[in-house]
Amino acid sequence: MIITIIRTVLLYASVIIAVRLMGKRQIGDMQPSELVITLIIADIASLPMEDVSRPMLSGLIPTLVLVSCEIILSVIMMKNSKFRKVVCGSPVMIIEDGKLLQDKMKSLRITVEDLCIQLRQLGVFALEDVQYCIAETNGKISVLQKPDKRNPTAEDLGIEINDSGLEVVVISDGRFLDTSIRLCNTDAKNLNKILKKNKTTVEDVFIMTYNRSGKYNIIQKQI
Amino acid sequence: MKRIYIAIALLAISIASGVFETVSVTQNSQKYIDYIDEINKKIDDKEVKNAAVLCKKADEEFEDMSKNYMFYYYMHKNLEEIESNLSSMYEYLRNDEVHDYYATSAITRRKLESMRDTGSVNLQNIL
Numbered sequence A: 001m002i003i004t005i006i007r008t009v010l011l012y013a014s015v016i017i018a019v020r021l022m023g024k025r026q027i028g029d030m031q032p033s034e035l036v037i038t039l040i041i042a043d044i045a046s047l048p049m050e051d052v053s054r055p056m057l058s059g060l061i062p063t064l065v066l067v068s069c070e071i072i073l074s075v076i077m078m079k080n081s082k083f084r085k086v087v088c089g090s091p092v093m094i095i096e097d098g099k100l101l102q103d104k105m106k107s108l109r110i111t112v113e114d115l116c117i118q119l120r121q122l123g124v125f126a127l128e129d130v131q132y133c134i135a136e137t138n139g140k141i142s143v144l145q146k147p148d149k150r151n152p153t154a155e156d157l158g159i160e161i162n163d164s165g166l167e168v169v170v171i172s173d174g175r176f177l178d179t180s181i182r183l184c185n186t187d188a189k190n191l192n193k194i195l196k197k198n199k200t201t202v203e204d205v206f207i208m209t210y211n212r213s214g215k216y217n218i219i220q221k222q223i
Numbered sequence B: 001m002k003r004i005y006i007a008i009a010l011l012a013i014s015i016a017s018g019v020f021e022t023v024s025v026t027q028n029s030q031k032y033i034d035y036i037d038e039i040n041k042k043i044d045d046k047e048v049k050n051a052a053v054l055c056k057k058a059d060e061e062f063e064d065m066s067k068n069y070m071f072y073y074y075m076h077k078n079l080e081e082i083e084s085n086l087s088s089m090y091e092y093l094r095n096d097e098v099h100d101y102y103a104t105s106a107i108t109r110r111k112l113e114s115m116r117d118t119g120s121v122n123l124q125n126i127l
Helices: A002-022 A032-050 A057-079 A081-088 A102-108 A112-121 A178-183 A188-197 B002-044 B048-068 B076-094 B098-119
Strands: A092-096 A130-135 A141-145 A168-172 A205-210 A216-220
Touching: A002 A032, A002 A057, A002 B002, A032 A057, A032 A081, A057 A081, A057 B002, A092 A102, A112 A130, A112 A141, A168 A178, A188 A205, A188 A216, B002 B048, B002 B076, B002 B098, B048 B076, B076 B098
Parallel strands: none
Antiparallel strands: A092 A130, A130 A141, A168 A205, A205 A216
């Protein structure tokens, strides 16, 4: 059993490395080829885990080959749009100028019910509100509502909104987060000053957020 | 772009491992098939004692080799089976039980052939 545990840990590490090498996409954002590769890797890695008689290389080598092929394929896709079209397909317009393109829906095997479900998930509850709807290559749909149904922007309303920049977590669980601090153009010295003003120390802070305009929020640790 | 270099490196490692298996391990399997053929020949020539010595040598060499790197590539239970068969073959020869030896050696030879052929690149294996 110890051997199984050691093998499981090693194969787990190799799968994590493989998935990290493949990139940061979420399951829902995966292209068909990426989803297939992720499923195959999971299956291949599990075989030497459960059968100790099987050499570990029989799990590791196919995983390495699959990940390498996936990375090489994605680089080729990046450089060559025709190749990308062959592997991933291309986005398909389902609704054009408010008109439902039934032949396209048939070719994609999408029913009106499926379309309505996806539209509702995007906050669109009436089919007639949609001006354009595109089925993307990762299986999701993108929607543009008719002009009179869209939410007005600040530009539409002629309002000027101050850019407060990105609000980021600069202290988490009593520790400064250097990358986030750099993002909001400040430094630990300035944050320490703010903490001193609020009569607290970095060790006592659970979360502190900060943005470029200097607005901050401090949540102290519960004792 | 760093990832593409890592991917190419990983692919190169995988291919190197595959080539090593095909060339080295396949050749070694053939070596033990040749050992068995030679032992059989010695038995046919009524040199059972010499055949036993050769069988012992083959058994020891196989054990060393399987401990060194064969287990990276082959099902461990198959290696153990060949190892124990080679030991049995030696014992049969030592006790002059030639019929039993032939039965075990045929099985062992078949397994070694299977090991050799599994690694070779041909359409049958690919399909």
